[in-house]
Amino acid sequence: MGDRLCEQVAIVTGASRGIGRAIACALAGEHASVVLVGRDVAALGQCGDEVAAAGGTAVVAPADMADEASLCEMVQSVAERFGRIDILINNAGITHSARLQETRTEDWDRCMAVNARGPFILCRQVLPILKRASRGRIINIASVVGVKGYALQSAYTASKHALRGMSIALAEELRGSSVRVHVICPGGVDTDMVGRVRPDISKDELINPLEIAEMVVYLVTHEGNAVVDELHVRRATAAPWFCG
């Protein structure tokens, strides 16, 4: 905890619960102004209270990742209010569990819209503002399924591969500039999402959302020439290097 992000403005999507909420509070611990994006306004408000208690300034900014207009309006209002954006955390995400044969086209489209298209729109809208900052940071939260494929998760897997692919291309476009793009690929994290998708994993074995949040703080505060492009984060009991 310190003030390394004092005066910086961070947008965190999916801040109403889970990993996003932990990230928002961790950035607040470094005194950032944190824009909390999601659809559940009451839950975003609760996160806002936690952000304030942690030492940050919270702005509740309801927006739907599947709705381009609401994302563009949100970015514009943040830019108008603060005159700057330093950090974008694309964390919001949804899963869909079904055999490919039983996956409806609308399930596929929804995963792609929330997990890949929304982050693309946000990157595009935020980049001109981010480039004006002395150090701009984009962190996209993908998943172990963005690296390998999981049965019964074809739509989710495809959307996370798309998110990683976009991130790699964007990092190349921005190579050597003041804006860096990072990807975090977690395995099972103790949130509502994993409770729904992998109820078979014991809660004791899951990664704490705070652990992912600590990695985000490292990535957005690290200054030097060394760049960590991507973090693969597995449960201690899961196979190393996402093998197996």
Ligand SMILES: NC(=O)c1ccc[n+]([C@@H]2O[C@H](COP(=O)([O-])OP(=O)(O)OC[C@H]3O[C@@H](n4cnc5c(N)ncnc54)[C@H](OP(=O)(O)O)[C@@H]3O)[C@@H](O)[C@H]2O)c1
């Ligand atoms: N938990 C894991 O084991 C795990 C592992 C690897 C990767 N991940 C990734 O980590 C990220 C966070 O997951 P989590 O476990 O924290 O999930 P979670 O507890 O289900 O939270 C998901 C967040 O995304 C937001 N969201 C969902 N649809 C949205 C939409 N259409 N528009 C705006 N916000 C939306 C939700 O907010 P509202 O409901 O308020 O809209 C919520 O804040 C996701 O991208 C997920 O794929 C999770």
